[in-house]
Amino acid sequence: MDxxxxxxxxxxxxxxxxxxxxxxxxYLAAFAQAIKSEPF
Structure with a gap:
């Protein structure tokens, strides 16, 4: 990659x-999924 x-x-x-x-x-898809599933 470098x-x-x-x-x-x-x-x-x-x-x-x-x-x-x-x-x-x-990475961004997993991050977005984590945000959506996090109860605030």
Whole structure:
């Protein structure tokens, strides 16, 4: 996931970080679910 120092990647390839996007989508979905289910 830490490819910012990899000079062999093109800018497009460096920005096309599906693994990181998938991780953060899952994290935010779980966070939203926790907020919805938390009794305040």
């Amino acid at each position: 490819d910012e120092d990899n000079s062999s990647l093109t800018l497009h390839d460096a920005l096309d970080d599906k693994l990181r996007v998938h991780y953060f989508k899952g």
